[in-house]
Structures are given as structure tokens and as C-alpha cells.
Amino acid sequence: MAQRFKDVDWIGLFLWLFRAAIIVLVLWGTVAKIFFGAGNAYSASDWIDFFVSGLSQGSLYALIALGYTLVYGVLFMINFAHGEFFMSGTMTATVFIALPLSASGFLDRNPIIGMLIILVVAMSISVGVALLTERIAYRPLRRAPRLVPLITAIGASFFWQYFFRGLYGSSLIPFPELQALQGKFSFWGVDILKTRAVVIVSSVIMLIGLYFFVMRTKTGKAIRAVAEDKDVAALMGIDVDRTIAITFATGAAMAGAAGILYGLVFRQVHFFMGFVPGIKAFTAAVLGGIGSIPGAALGGLFLGVIEAVGPPLFLEGLGIPGGHQLKDVIAFTMLVLVLIFRPQGIIGERLAEKKA
Amino acid sequence: MKRTLLFVLLTALLAMLLGACGGQQLECDDPLGCVEVAPGDPIVIASALVITGPNEQLGLDSQYGVEIAIDFKGEVLGHEVQLQPEDDGCSAEGGQTSAQKIVSNPQIVGVIGTSCSGAGVPASKIISDAGYTMISPSNTAPVLTDAATHEAGYLRTAHNDKVQGAAMADYAYNVLGVRKAAAIHDGDPYTEGLASVFRDSFTELGGEIVAFEGEAPDATNVEPLLTTVAAAGPEFVYYPVFIPLGSLITKTAKEIDALDGVYLAAADGVQSPDFLEAAGSAAEGMYVSGPDLNFANETYDRLLTSYQEKYGTEPLSVFHAHAFDATTILLNAIEEVAQQGDDGTLLIGRQALRDAVFATSGYQGVTGSLTCDANGDCADPKISVSQVQNGEFVAIWP
Amino acid sequence: MMAQLDVRNTIRMGLLAGVVAVSLSMIGMVEAFDQRDVITDVFSLGQLLLFTAPAIVGYMVVQRGKVKAYGPALFGGLIAGVFAALPIFALLILTLIFPNIRAQLVNVSPTLIGILAFGNGQVVGGLLMTAVMGILGLLGAAIYVIPDRIGNPLILGLGWTLLVGVLSEVLLNILRPLLPRAVLRFLFGTKGITFATAVILLILITTGIVWWQEKGREQAKARREAMSSGQQKTRRQVSLGMGLILLFVLPLILGTYLTEVVDNVGLYILMGLGLNIVVGFAGLLDLGYVAFFAIGAYTVGVLTSQGGLGVGHLSFWVALPIAVATSTMAGMLLGVPVLRMRGDYLAIVTLGFGEIIRVLATSDLLKPVIGGAQGVLQIPKPEIFGFTVIQPQHFYYVILAGVFLAIFLSSRLRDARLGRQWMALREDEDVAEAMGIHLVKTKLLAFGIGAAFSGLAGAIFAARLSSIFPHSFNLLISINVLSLIIVGGMGSLPGVVVGALVLVGLPELLREFAEYRLLLYGALLIAMMVTKPEGLWPSPVRRRELRAAEEETAPQIEQVG
Known part of the structure; x- marks a missing residue:
């Protein structure tokens, strides 16, 4: 025993050094930036731009992260193909609905109705793809070792990516610009791009809606029951397969909606668009505490903001060239940092102990 | 054991019989060897372009350019031209594998590729060492045509960075x-x-x-x-x-x-x-x-029309034009150096082909007037700057 | 019991097959694969793709219903085939109504319509397609109905013939230096095997299998039983020796390109063996395994390069152990922060570590040291006793040595004390700790040794390519390595080899279909995992566990369709 403690201390020391080093670097950079003005001189509105753009990116991460968290909650599997659900709905809705509507002028005359149609189509396609994937690639493997569904998920991810590439081609597809969403809103003297504001507000609404869906409705209760214990839930008369399918569908619907918001902000879609946001959203889900809905939201927002603010703030302060290139490094380092402090994520329950 | 022996003997006999039926032989005196194209066989050229992954637009576009150039050229000395498309994966290892695959087929006369410079570095070495000639439509890294690091069989129609x-x-x-x-x-x-x-x-x-x-x-x-x-x-x-x-x-x-x-x-x-x-x-x-693609160029208009008809899309990138030129230069060179037998057999000397491609001078392609230098840079040195005006690229300089 | 033909189910399955066929057409696979003939000028791969669906579904409906009577079975097959054609008919009609549909679906091209309608107008062609698919469905059903004695060999014969046709390029590559041109021309067309070859093959294989079923199997069994145990042992040793010799002369048989492919597979085997220690033995899910590969490659690159970035200009053989040591160190360092993380937390953190390494390698920050986007160039080829390792055939032996070393170490470790500790760790960390297993040491050793193998692979990779770029070290490699060990069978050493052959070798041979390689790869992963979740060659321990688990939980019978 004594031997073991000695080693743990040694490891603990290393971890403390690691934490301290990162925190010192971040603080040093920040102080150098703010008080000594290293690098570029940013105005207050520049900082607001950094923050708001990070927030809107983060809310997209949050919406996608929900899918990971929900599925993880019930099945304990990383649904690697989730980014593809996000892509499939958006691509289809853009090609078949948004572009024709925009070309005919309908979209600009009735922006709200038009966007709703696009949204509904995107969400349904995402849900369809998700249900199909669940049925073919995941359901037969309920009892298989845990890594097996991870591999089929990876397979599904490749499959859908290249399936949709085959359908719609590999070129970049422009998402129509809405006249009504051009320009900026002004809140108390702060200018924010309308698209960003719309994304942030609608994400928050959807997150809250989802939270109530899971916490208050009967279906939500069933999802939580299945997450807690499938066998007991089945004994209580809950149709487990159906509930799992609903969970997938809910996550995919959120992803489909996120896809349309993505289209609004970045105004271009292509078959590869799901991969990187998918991985980032997964990171966000873990960061917030996987299995927890508020955790996913918080993780997503944190990740989006740190990616946007980190490079100009502490990387420039440290005098590192080409900081924006390194935002992924910041994101993942923050992940490690958070997980060292709290292995269960920012507000996750101790899943690791309980269920892993 | 006896049966196996018999089988081997029979096969060998059959092989000799069939081998004896070949036509008259042309003499190959090329230091790098020759490709013999039998009557009725196609002339095979290969491409090594990125046709999967995030950069695939770049490679697909070039591949379309190659295919159209082959279509436009029609038959070369009575032989159909066939393309063996390979994927360079836009990576060093992809370039290496596709190059090895290409040089393992002795029937391949020349290569269009690679798409990415990273793939071009290992590929140019393998392809040159095997005596083949390659023309890249979109490699731009200076290192590839630097006198110190240039590989003998490497050329490009893209602009050096x-x-x-x-x-x-x-x-x-x-x-x-x-x-x-x-x-x-x-x-x-x-x-x-x-x-x-x-x-x-x-x-x-x-x-x-x-x-x-x-x-x-x-x-x-x-x-x-x-x-x-x-x-x-x-x-x-x-x-x-x-x-x-x-x-x-x-x-x-x-x-x-x-x-x-x-x-x-x-x-x-x-x-x-x-x-x-x-x-x-x-x-x-x-x-x-x-490159200036907007100058009144009838060939480019035809290329564009054919592209849209065949692939149902606007060009995915600009390098189809470079690929078109590269392919045409290669095919012209083949036409120039191939020795023709009485029965239609072609004998293409690899060194002769390489020399012919390097000797390209003042070739009027769709990307301008192309002249290859000793290090393989063939692009028209005239770079134009265009401005987007009313949704079109309009050349404004020089 | 003679089951009845379920008409509704037949129609449903027929339609399903049709949807599959129409999807394959819409994503452009049929058109692309039509370029390649399986049997020259007779049958293209695109047609194979299109027409397999009705034939299979015709077979499946009667098999599902166990319909053995000729009348209903053939009728069922016909119905299924006809319904399989309906979605294609619908697509053809759609192109009549919306001639501009290609603006949305880029691959619904005139060429595709030409293939689907056999060069006729949409309506006539559609009817023709319905007839053809109906007949194919019927034939599919017929194969089930005719006695197994002939039916099975026929299916196998057809399958093998088509496989040879599809892989004709590979065969051609091997046979090209061996046989004279005229023979080759007789056997292979420009893009596939010739009709004559196909017929000969079909007859040979089918009769061969019939003979084997009727007589050969008995004879072989009898001969084996007649041998004494000593003889059997000698026989095993002889076949083992033959296998080894084959392994050594393989590059001579395969030629340059296929050896290159084998080299690639070899590097993945090396990485797979390393990751197998981390994931398979110790149960630590690592998605950032490419990082150590990159570290190994960059170490060799920087230490040996003759270009501007090179420091030291060491020989490959000096740099190699340094690279392995560096990777090991990196593996253990990564291990420390993740010591207390489990399962999926571990997965994302390691994934992040892999990405961090790649982004740093690309970045302007480290450009002065490791070249940034422009990579490290002019890495010399290894030299050994004055002989330079250049060709893939030469590298084959370097890689083979590495793989043998890794297999030897892995199997020794697995059976040693450390290996048992890893397995205890994999089963249950808490119990393992309670049993007195030193968690920290055990985990760090797993990470370190796993990383060492990967570093070795990276070092060889750098020397082989002579140039390295950060793009080569992306997430796809980690995913590939993880997939291959799981597809092969977790924790199983032969499984790693099999997995690498299937997931790295096979796609490499189908390079021509590069555009659809990842799609097929994805489908393959799903199909393989759904049908064989324990892997292609599971380790004995694993197999036992799974069997136990199955007995424990009553097997669920899946209702498909």
C-alpha cells in the first residue's frame, strides 16, 4: 500500500504541474494581452465580435452535442455518425427546398413560412436517416461488446458521407441568403449580426424545449427510465426499442435544425460539413458531462467561445504566430484540463463510476 | 505429382505456341525501354489525381479535363486512348502507392498527375526512376521543379507558386x-x-x-x-x-x-x-x-461545353484546363515519337517521349502559350489577375 | 413443413431490393462501375451491381419461405424481381417528367438513363428492365429450388468466376511477367476476363466443387485418418515451413505494386499490434493512436533529412531506436493525464491528443523545426551493409522483420504476468486494483509499449516515403487501425493480420473505384460487425467470453424485414 501511495503522489504531482503550467500560460498570455497590449490592438467591439461569433458557433455545437448526449444516455455508445445526420437533412433541404424556393422568390416574400418548410424537411430527413441507421447498424448489436457499435457507427458515418456525396455531388452548395436576415441588430449600442442573433436565440429556445421534453413529458420519462436501466424499464411496460428509436429521432431532429442554422450563418453546405462539427460537438458533450442536457449546452457554448476568444487573447499574448490555426489545440487542451479537474465533465454525474 | 508435371508441360507448350503467333517485331533502341502497343490494343495513360476526400473537387476536375482531352484527341495513330485513373489521396502515401501501381503496369505510356504537391514529391521520384514521364496539372510547390530536387521525368502545366x-x-x-x-x-x-x-x-x-x-x-x-x-x-x-x-x-x-x-x-x-x-x-x-481563361479561345469554349454536357456541372475548379493541356501535350508527344509497324503495332520509346514532352515550345493551349524548361515548368509565365465583375472573372491585368 | 409463399413479404422484399438498386444508380455507382467489364464486352461491373439485387432477392424470398415446389417458388422469384424493377422504372419516369433533375441529383445523367433503359426510351427501357429483373428473380429462385447438390456448386462457381472477373486487374498484375502476351490476351480482355475464360472458370470450379462434394472430401478425410500422428505432425511442420518460405518469396511473386500494397498492410499490422495492446489487452480505448505514428515519423524525418530541416543527418538505423524511444515517452506522457479517465472520456481525450499533434505539425508555430505545411523532405532511404533499401520489395523485409518482432513481443507479453494484469484491467479496473495490480504502472506500460510499435511503423513510413507531410497523420488513420483490430477480433494477434488484410489490403486492390471506396468501406464495416460482432478471428479468451455471455442472456431472435 505504501508503495502505491508514493506513486500516486508522484503522478499527482505531475498532474498538478500540468494543470499549473496550462493555467499559468493562459493567465500570462491574457495579462500580457490586456495590460501590456501584446499583438494587435483590439477595440471593445472586436472583443464583442469574438465573443458573439464564438457563442453562435457554440450554440450549434450545443445542438449537435445533444444528439450525442441523448444517445449516450440510453445506449452508452458514441454515435459517431451523428454529424452525418446533421449533414444529410441540411443537404437535402437545401438542394430540394431552399434553393428552388429562393430561386422563385418565395423565400424572400415569406421568410418565416419558407424557413419553417426548410426546417421541417431538414429535420425529417435527418430523423429518417437516423432511424434507418439505428435499425440496421445499431439495433442488432445491443448485446455486443461496447466497441462493436462504435465501429458500425464509424462505418455508418463513412457510408452516409459518401452516399450523399454521390447523390448531390461533391461541390459546395450555396445556402440562400435571406434578405430579412442581412445586416445587424443593435442591442444597447452593441451591433450583432442578425444571423448570429437568430442562431443563438433559436438554439436557446430549442435547448430549453428539449429539456422540458425530457424532464416533463411521458416520453421523456421513458427515455430517462431506459437510460437508467433498460431491463427494469422493460419490466415497467416501456417499449425499449421504441424509446431508443425516439431518442435517436430527437437527437437527429435537433441536428437537422442545427444544420439549417449552420446554413443560415455560413451560407454554404457540402457533404463533408458534418464531420468536424460532429467531432467538436462530441468534445463539447464530454466537456459538459456526457449524458447531461445542460452539460451539452454548456460544453458547446464553452467550446465555441474558447475557440474564438482563445487565439486573440492568450495565444497572441504569448506571441505565438498564426494563432487561429491552433484553436483545435486550445479546445482539446481545455478538454484535458477540465477532465483532470473533474473527470465527469463540468456538470456531469459520475457516470464513470456508476455505469462504465 | 505426375499430373501436375503434365499440366505444367501442357501450359508451357500452349504458351509457346501462342507466343509464336506474334507479329513482326519493331526494334527498340530507347535507353529507358519502350512500350509496345499491339494492333487493336489501346494506348494506356494513367492519372494520379485526388478523387476522394475533402480535396476531391480538385482532382475530379482535373480528371474530367484529362477525359475530355482524350475525347477531343480521338484516336492516336489508329489506337484508342484509354485512361487508368488512380487516386493520389492528396497525400504523400497516396502519391507513393498510386505511383507504384502505375509503374507496375509496363503498358502505361505516360502519367497525368499528381493533384497535390505532397503526393507529387514521392510520386515524381518513383515515376521518373521507372523511366516514365508525368505531367502534373496542379502541383505548384517550388520544390518540385527546383534544379536541386527536380526528378527527370517530372513536368507540370500548373504555375509554380x-x-x-x-x-x-x-x-x-x-x-x-x-x-x-x-x-x-x-x-x-x-x-x-x-x-x-x-x-x-x-x-x-x-x-x-x-x-x-x-x-x-x-x-x-x-x-x-x-x-x-x-x-x-x-x-x-x-x-x-x-x-x-x-x-x-x-x-x-x-x-x-x-x-x-x-x-x-x-x-x-x-x-x-x-x-x-x-x-x-x-x-x-x-x-x-x-491563368487567363477568358481570352477568346475556341478550344476552351468547346472544352467547357463538353464538360457541362458530360458531367452535368460547372467546372469544379480551374485545373481541368491545365489537365487538358497536359494531356494534349502528352498525347501529341506520343503521336510524334511512336514508331509504327506495318500491322499497326506501335513502339513508344520512353526516353524519346520524355524528350519530346520537354521539348514542348510555344504550344498554344487553353492556359496560354506553353514552353517547358529543363526543370519541367511548362506553364505560360504570364499570370493574369482577374476581378469578379457581375458574377464573372474578368481579366484586368496585365 | 412446407411453408407458403408470403406474397406481401415477397413484394416488400422486392421493393427493398429495388430501392437498393435505384440508390446505387442515383449515387453514380452503377455508371462508374459500368466502365469496368467483369467479362469483357459482355457484362460490366455496373450491371453486376444492378442485377445482383433481383437475383438475390429472388433467392431470398423462396429461401425465407422455404418454398421448394417449382411453381410457387418460380412465381415468387418472378414477383420479387418485377417489384425490384419498379423503383428503377419510377426513376426513369421521373427523368421524363423532370428532365432537369440533374441539377439536384448530379449523377442521374443521360449515361445512367442509357444504362437503365438499355439504350431505349424511358418507357420501353423501363418495361425491358422489368422483364429482365423478373427473369433474374426467377433464376435466383430457381437456384434455390434445384437440388443443393447442383445448386450450391453453381452458386459458388458463379461467385468465384465473378470475383476473378472483378479482381482481374490484380491477377493480371501477378501473371504479367510470367505468361507471354498472347496467353494473357486470351485470358484477359482490356478491362476484365474474356468470355472464354469465364466459361472455362465456371465449368472448372463448378465441376471441381461437385467432385469435392461427391468424392474428394471423403478421400481427403480418409487419407488424413490413415496417417499416423507422427506423419500428421510432420505434415503440419511442412505446411508451416512452406508458409514461411512463401512469406519470404512473396515480393518476388507479387511484383512492385502488390508488394507496395502488402507493405502498407504491414505497417497497419504493426500499428494494429500496438493498438491491440492498448485496446485489445488493456481495454483502454485510444482514438488518437496516429499521434505516435506521427512522432515516430517526424523523429526519423528530422534526424536523418538531408534537406534544410535535418539536424544530425543520422543514419536511419540510429534514428530508428530514437524514434521508438520518443514515441514510447510520448505514449507514457499521454497516459498520465488520462490515468483516471475511463471509456469514452478516454476516447475523446486521446482523439484530441491526435488532433493536437497534427495541428501542431501543420502550424506556423513549429514551422522552423518540422516544416509546417511543407513537411520534411529529402529523407534518405535506409542503408544496410552498403545496400540501399529503395524498392517496395526491399522495404517488405524491413517491415516483415518489424511485424515478426511485434508479434513475438505481443504474444510473449500476453502470456506473461503483465499480459494477465492487462486483461484483469480490461475486465474490471476496480477488481484488478483490489487484487493488488499496480494500476498506474500497468496502464502506462500499455500506453508506452503500444506507442512504441506505432513509432516503429512511423519511422519506417518516413523512410519509405522520403518525405512526410502533416496531412498524412489524420484521424482517419487512428480510425482505420481501431477498426481493423475490432474487425479482426479484439485481443487476437492473427485477428490483427486478418483485419489489416481486409480493411487495408482489400480497399487498396479496389483503388479504381476510389470515389466509392469509403462508401464501400463503411458498408463493409457495418455488414461485418452486424454478422460477426466478435471479429473475423477472435481470440480464444474472447470467444469463450462471448459464448458465456450468449448463454447468460437468452438469445434474442431478430425479426428482420
Whole structure:
């Protein structure tokens, strides 16, 4: 025993050094930036731009992260193909609905109705793809070792990516610009791009809606029951397969909606668009505490903001060239940092102990 | 045991009989050996282009150019031309594998590729060592045609970064009269190379590079990047990246007040209708460096029509034109050096073919007038700068 | 019991097959694969793709219903085939109504319509397609109905013939130096095997299998039983020796390109063996395994390069152990922060570590040291006793040595004390700790040794390519390595080899279909995992566990369709 403690201390020391080093670097950079003005001189509105753009990116991460968290909650599997659900709905809705509507002028005359149609189509396609994937690639493997569904998920991810590439081609597809969403809103003297504001507000609404869906409705209760214990839930008369399918569908619907918001902000879609946001959203889900809905939201927002603010703030302060290139490094380092402090994520329950 | 022996003997006998039926032989005195194309057989050329993954547009576009060039050429000396498409994966290992595959087939006469410079480095070595000749439609890295590192069988119809980056710097400094510029790359050797050459040339001219930034090619939120660039106060922003990131930067730049009135410029990686469609009105007024495709060129019009008919899309990138020229040069050279037998057999000497391609001079292609130098640079040294006007690239300089 | 033909189910399955066929057409696979003939000028791969669906579904409906009577079975097959054609008919009609549909679906091209309609107008062609698919469905059903004695060999014969046709390029590559041109021309067309070859093959294989079933199997069994145990042992040793010799002369048989492919597979085997220690033995899910590969490659690159970035200009053989040591160190360092993380937390953190390494390698920050986007160039080829290792055939032996070393170490470790500790760790960390297993040491050793193998692979990779770029070290490699060990069978050493052959070798041979390689790869992963979740060659321990688990939880019978 004594031997073991000695080693743990040694490891603990290393971890403390690691934490301290990162925190010192971040603080040093920040102080150098703010008080000594290293690098570029940013105005207050520049900082607001950094923050708001990070927030809107983060809310997209949050919406996608929900899918990971929900599925993880019930099945304990990383649904690697989730980014593809996000892509499939958006691509289809853009090609078949948004572009024709925009070309005919309908979209600009009735922006709200038009966007709703696009949204509904995107969400349904995402849900369809998700249900199909669940049925073919995941359901037969309920009892298989845990890594097996991870591999089929990876397979599904490749499959859908290249399936949709085959359908719609590999070129970049422009998402129509809405006249009504051009320009900026002004809140108390702060200018924010309308698209960003719309994304942030609608994400928050959807997150809250989802939270109530899971916490208050009967279906939500069933999802939580299945997450807690499938066998007991089945004994209580809950149709487990159906509930799992609903969970997938809910996550995919959120992803489909996120896809349309993505289209609004970045105004271009292509078959590869799901991969990187998918991985980032997964990171966000873990960061917030996987299995927890508020955790996913918080993780997503944190990740989006740190990616946007980190490079100009502490990387420039440290005098590192080409900081924006390194935002992924910041994101993942923050992940490690958070997980060292709290292995269960920012507000996750101790899943690791309980269920892993 | 006895039966096996019998089988072997029979096979050998059959083989000898069939072998004896061959036609009369042409003499091959080429130091690198020859390709013999029997009557009725196609002439096989290979391509090694990136046709999967995130950069596939680049390679597919070139492959379409190659295919159209073969269509246009029709038969060469009575033989159909057949393309063996390979994937360079836009990576060193992909270039290596595709090159090994190509050189393992002795019937392949020449190679169009690679798409990416990273793939070109190992591929050019393998292909040259095996005595083959390759022409790349889109490698731009200076190292490939540097006298110290050039491989004997390597040529390209794409512009060396050195030419293009310097041309843009020249235009920005001397024509637009800007003194402070920023450059953005995406970590790809092509874009990083161009951005670096631009930086060096612009500084040499007396200008100042106020920001030199990088971004991930699959980034989505580029607003922070552009805010940083804008805060440095450039008059000119150069981002020689590919279409997805390029259109994203173009559109986002329009939303940043501090970049109002700042010149935006990109390179031939975005010179395609696809980019104009994706970037929409935001691209209006920006500058793009690249070969001049707009001059009254009947061949290019035919190429474009055929492209749209065959593949149902606007060109995915600009390099189909370079690929078209590369293929035509290769096929012309084959036509020139092939010895013809009485029965239609062709004998193509590898060294002769290589020499013929290197001897290309003043060839009027769709990308201009092409002359290959000793290090394999064939592109027309004239780089034009075009501006996006009313949704079209309009050449404005020189 | 004679089951009845379920008409509704038949129609449903027929339609399903049709949807599959129409999807394959819409994503452009049929058109692309039509370029390649399986049997020259007779049958293209695109047609194979299109027409397999009705034939299979015709077979499946009667098999599902166990319909053995000729009348209903053939009728069922016909119905299924006809319904399989309906979605294609619908697509053809759609192109009549919306001639501009290609603006949305880029691959619905005139060429595709030409293939689907056999060069006729949409309506006539559609009817023709319905007839053809109906007949194919019928034939599919017929194969089930005719006695197994002939039916099975026929299916196998057809399958093998088509497989040879599809892989004709590979065969051609091997046979090209061996046989004279005229023979080759007789056997192979420009893009596939010739009709004559196909017929000969079909007859040979089918009769061969019939003979084997009727007589050969008995004879072989009898001969084996007649041998004494000593003889059997000698026989085993002889076949083992033959296998080894084959392994050594393989590059001579395969030629340059296929050896290159084998080299690639070899590097993946090396990485797979390393990751197998981390994931398979110790149960630590690592998605950032490419990082150590990159570290190994960059170490060799920087230490040996003759270009501007080179420091030291060491020989490959000096740099190699340094690279392995560096990777090991990196593996252990990564291990420390993740010591207390489990399962999926571990997965994302390691994934992040892989990405961090790649982004740093690309970045301007480290450009002065490791070249940034422009990579490290002019890495010399290894030299050994004055002989330079250049060709893939030469590298084959370097890689083979590495793989043998790794297999030897892995199997020794597995059976040693450490290996048992890893397995205890994999089963239950808490119990393992309670049993007195030193968690920290055990985990760090797993990470370190796993990383060492990967570093070795990276070092060889750098020397082989002579140039390295950060793009080569992306997430896809980690995913590939993880997939291959799981597809092969977790914790199983032969499984790693099999997995690498299937997931790295096979796609490499189908390079021509590069555009659809990843799609097929994805489908393959799903199909393989759904049908054989324990892997292709599971380790004995694993197999036992799974069997136990199955007995424990009553097997669920899946209702498909």
C-alpha cells in the first residue's frame, strides 16, 4: 500500500504541474494581452465580435452535442455518425427546398413560412436517416461488446458521407441568403449580426424545449427510465426499442435544425460539413458531462467561445504566430484540463463510476 | 505429382505456341525501354489525381479535363486512348502507392498527375526512376521543379507558386498601390507556399505584411480570424485557399465593418464558377490570380461545353484546363515519337517521349502559350489577375 | 413443413431490393462501375451491381419461405424481381417528367438513363428492365429450388468466376511477367476476363466443387485418418515451413505494386499490434493512436533529412531506436493525464491528443523545426551493409522483420504476468486494483509499449516515403487501425493480420473505384460487425467470453424485414 501511495503522489504531482503550467500560460498570455497590449490592438467591439461569433458557433455545437448526449444516455455508445445526420437533412433541404424556393422568390416574400418548410424537411430527413441507421447498424448489436457499435457507427458515418456525396455531388452548395436576415441588430449600442442573433436565440429556445421534453413529458420519462436501466424499464411496460428509436429521432431532429442554422450563418453546405462539427460537438458533450442536457449546452457554448476568444487573447499574448490555426489545440487542451479537474465533465454525474 | 508435371508441360507448350503467333517485331533502341502497343490494343495513360476526400473537387476536375482531352484527341495513330485513373489521396502515401501501381503496369505510356504537391514529391521520384514521364496539372510547390530536387521525368502545366505569388504581390504593390497587406493560408502546402511567396515578394517590393495567419481548411467560424486580420489594419488581404474556405472568408469579410474597402484577393484555387456561385454577391470586386481563361479561345469554349454536357456541372475548379493541356501535350508527344509497324503495332520509346514532352515550345493551349524548361515548368509565365465583375472573372491585368 | 409463399413479404422484399438498386444508380455507382467489364464486352461491373439485387432477392424470398415446389417458388422469384424493377422504372419516369433533375441529383445523367433503359426510351427501357429483373428473380429462385447438390456448386462457381472477373486487374498484375502476351490476351480482355475464360472458370470450379462434394472430401478425410500422428505432425511442420518460405518469396511473386500494397498492410499490422495492446489487452480505448505514428515519423524525418530541416543527418538505423524511444515517452506522457479517465472520456481525450499533434505539425508555430505545411523532405532511404533499401520489395523485409518482432513481443507479453494484469484491467479496473495490480504502472506500460510499435511503423513510413507531410497523420488513420483490430477480433494477434488484410489490403486492390471506396468501406464495416460482432478471428479468451455471455442472456431472435 505504501508503495502505491508514493506513486500516486508522484503522478499527482505531475498532474498538478500540468494543470499549473496550462493555467499559468493562459493567465500570462491574457495579462500580457490586456495590460501590456501584446499583438494587435483590439477595440471593445472586436472583443464583442469574438465573443458573439464564438457563442453562435457554440450554440450549434450545443445542438449537435445533444444528439450525442441523448444517445449516450440510453445506449452508452458514441454515435459517431451523428454529424452525418446533421449533414444529410441540411443537404437535402437545401438542394430540394431552399434553393428552388429562393430561386422563385418565395423565400424572400415569406421568410418565416419558407424557413419553417426548410426546417421541417431538414429535420425529417435527418430523423429518417437516423432511424434507418439505428435499425440496421445499431439495433442488432445491443448485446455486443461496447466497441462493436462504435465501429458500425464509424462505418455508418463513412457510408452516409459518401452516399450523399454521390447523390448531390461533391461541390459546395450555396445556402440562400435571406434578405430579412442581412445586416445587424443593435442591442444597447452593441451591433450583432442578425444571423448570429437568430442562431443563438433559436438554439436557446430549442435547448430549453428539449429539456422540458425530457424532464416533463411521458416520453421523456421513458427515455430517462431506459437510460437508467433498460431491463427494469422493460419490466415497467416501456417499449425499449421504441424509446431508443425516439431518442435517436430527437437527437437527429435537433441536428437537422442545427444544420439549417449552420446554413443560415455560413451560407454554404457540402457533404463533408458534418464531420468536424460532429467531432467538436462530441468534445463539447464530454466537456459538459456526457449524458447531461445542460452539460451539452454548456460544453458547446464553452467550446465555441474558447475557440474564438482563445487565439486573440492568450495565444497572441504569448506571441505565438498564426494563432487561429491552433484553436483545435486550445479546445482539446481545455478538454484535458477540465477532465483532470473533474473527470465527469463540468456538470456531469459520475457516470464513470456508476455505469462504465 | 505426375499430373501436375503434365499440366505444367501442357501450359508451357500452349504458351509457346501462342507466343509464336506474334507479329513482326519493331526494334527498340530507347535507353529507358519502350512500350509496345499491339494492333487493336489501346494506348494506356494513367492519372494520379485526388478523387476522394475533402480535396476531391480538385482532382475530379482535373480528371474530367484529362477525359475530355482524350475525347477531343480521338484516336492516336489508329489506337484508342484509354485512361487508368488512380487516386493520389492528396497525400504523400497516396502519391507513393498510386505511383507504384502505375509503374507496375509496363503498358502505361505516360502519367497525368499528381493533384497535390505532397503526393507529387514521392510520386515524381518513383515515376521518373521507372523511366516514365508525368505531367502534373496542379502541383505548384517550388520544390518540385527546383534544379536541386527536380526528378527527370517530372513536368507540370500548373504555375509554380513562385510565379503566381510574386505576380499578386506585384499587382498589389504596383497597380493597387497598397503598402500594408495580410496573408491567410490553410496549412496545405499549396496555400502555405503561395502565401509565403506573396509575403516575401511583397516585403521585397517595400510593402509591409501586417498579418500572416493560418486557418483550418474545414473551419466554419472564420469571423475571429478575420477580426484579428482586420485589427492589424491591412489594405489588402490575400487568401490563396480552396473553394470552401475561400467562399466562407469572402462572405464573412463582407460582414466585418473594419474590412470595408479593403481589397480581397485569392488565387487559382478558387478560380471556378463554383466559387462564384458559393460566394455570391460577396465575391464582387475581389481579385483572383491565375491563368487567363477568358481570352477568346475556341478550344476552351468547346472544352467547357463538353464538360457541362458530360458531367452535368460547372467546372469544379480551374485545373481541368491545365489537365487538358497536359494531356494534349502528352498525347501529341506520343503521336510524334511512336514508331509504327506495318500491322499497326506501335513502339513508344520512353526516353524519346520524355524528350519530346520537354521539348514542348510555344504550344498554344487553353492556359496560354506553353514552353517547358529543363526543370519541367511548362506553364505560360504570364499570370493574369482577374476581378469578379457581375458574377464573372474578368481579366484586368496585365 | 412446407411453408407458403408470403406474397406481401415477397413484394416488400422486392421493393427493398429495388430501392437498393435505384440508390446505387442515383449515387453514380452503377455508371462508374459500368466502365469496368467483369467479362469483357459482355457484362460490366455496373450491371453486376444492378442485377445482383433481383437475383438475390429472388433467392431470398423462396429461401425465407422455404418454398421448394417449382411453381410457387418460380412465381415468387418472378414477383420479387418485377417489384425490384419498379423503383428503377419510377426513376426513369421521373427523368421524363423532370428532365432537369440533374441539377439536384448530379449523377442521374443521360449515361445512367442509357444504362437503365438499355439504350431505349424511358418507357420501353423501363418495361425491358422489368422483364429482365423478373427473369433474374426467377433464376435466383430457381437456384434455390434445384437440388443443393447442383445448386450450391453453381452458386459458388458463379461467385468465384465473378470475383476473378472483378479482381482481374490484380491477377493480371501477378501473371504479367510470367505468361507471354498472347496467353494473357486470351485470358484477359482490356478491362476484365474474356468470355472464354469465364466459361472455362465456371465449368472448372463448378465441376471441381461437385467432385469435392461427391468424392474428394471423403478421400481427403480418409487419407488424413490413415496417417499416423507422427506423419500428421510432420505434415503440419511442412505446411508451416512452406508458409514461411512463401512469406519470404512473396515480393518476388507479387511484383512492385502488390508488394507496395502488402507493405502498407504491414505497417497497419504493426500499428494494429500496438493498438491491440492498448485496446485489445488493456481495454483502454485510444482514438488518437496516429499521434505516435506521427512522432515516430517526424523523429526519423528530422534526424536523418538531408534537406534544410535535418539536424544530425543520422543514419536511419540510429534514428530508428530514437524514434521508438520518443514515441514510447510520448505514449507514457499521454497516459498520465488520462490515468483516471475511463471509456469514452478516454476516447475523446486521446482523439484530441491526435488532433493536437497534427495541428501542431501543420502550424506556423513549429514551422522552423518540422516544416509546417511543407513537411520534411529529402529523407534518405535506409542503408544496410552498403545496400540501399529503395524498392517496395526491399522495404517488405524491413517491415516483415518489424511485424515478426511485434508479434513475438505481443504474444510473449500476453502470456506473461503483465499480459494477465492487462486483461484483469480490461475486465474490471476496480477488481484488478483490489487484487493488488499496480494500476498506474500497468496502464502506462500499455500506453508506452503500444506507442512504441506505432513509432516503429512511423519511422519506417518516413523512410519509405522520403518525405512526410502533416496531412498524412489524420484521424482517419487512428480510425482505420481501431477498426481493423475490432474487425479482426479484439485481443487476437492473427485477428490483427486478418483485419489489416481486409480493411487495408482489400480497399487498396479496389483503388479504381476510389470515389466509392469509403462508401464501400463503411458498408463493409457495418455488414461485418452486424454478422460477426466478435471479429473475423477472435481470440480464444474472447470467444469463450462471448459464448458465456450468449448463454447468460437468452438469445434474442431478430425479426428482420
